[in-house]
Amino acid sequence: MNYLAHLHLAHISHTSLAGALLGEYARGSIDQGLPVPLQIGIRLHRQIDSFTDAHPLHLGAVQSLPPPFRRYGGIIMDMMFDHFLARYWSRYHPWALADFIGYSHRQLVPSEHWPPTMITLVQRLKQHRLLAQYESFDGITRAIARIDGRFRRPTPLPRSTPLLRARYDEMELAFLAFYPELLDFVLNQARQG
Template sequence: MNFLAHLHLADNSQTSLAGNLAGDFAKGDIAAYAKPLQQGIWLHRQIDQLTDDHEITRELIRQFPKKYQRIAPILADLAFDHMLARYWDEYHHLTLDAFCRQAYTDLAQNTGLPDKLAEMVPLMAKHQLLQSYQKRAGLNEAIYRVSKRFSKPELFTGADKTLKQMDIDIEIAFRTLYPQLMAYSRILSRKTPSEYL
């Protein structure tokens, strides 16, 4: 799952939006973060592990062409955010725009975020990054941004076309897996280790 999904699952489980997003940026020991952030980071890690280990995800990854196998998990994460944004009204009572505006405000008001996330929050809001996932062009832009973080960005060449060709398979995987993750996130929030509460 990528940014939008983690924020949605945080809202779904009534845990810290900032903490759940910080899970992509906080490395190693998280004891220095505020307790709500610790819980969110822990939950983020649990969701990532569940997603990576799930047979639905593994089967989807196997369907990617051989040349994309190395980056297929990243592409699947981005594609799942696109699916969530595309069918947002089926998963949340607020509009996507209203939810994203609330998320940007919540993130901006949180102090003590990992440095890279703190730097990114104003840019996310300015460019409406989360909302952009709703359109294919936004997904393609996300693929481009991620590719620039790699020493070999050419690994992502043509990935946008592959995701478009795999659209139905990705949608089936997402619609099957995501309701399970929503349930897991609520259960896991109640099972948070005491040191993170």
């Protein structure tokens, strides 16, 4: 799952939104010197990623992509699942998407525990209203294409739009079947502490 889903899942599980994003950057053992809410957020982020990557619906969608896109299938599907979450937002959250994004922006205040890359990410999320762009097909395909810049060598991601258009319906069905299971998993993890 990508940023919108991690923030959504942190909110509904009453865990740290900052910790949910910090999980993207924390490597190895969780730093016991971090505030406990951040530690919990990192742990939940990792559990969400493990659940998602191993789930047959997500895995099947990734493996069904043709070369050369399959190599980047995890990225593509995580982004597309964020797109579908934005499109079907009212099914999964009582607030309007715009209200939730505004709330998230207010909650994500940099601290000394954030790496510089996360500070930059949050600044970009706020300045360019990136999460709001995920709702439209054009917005999500632009976001996927921009990921190419994070790699040392060119990727096929900027050329993925025709593939995403052709596979859109099956990706949507996979998301709609998958996300309720992920919600149940996250709420169970939160209850277990």
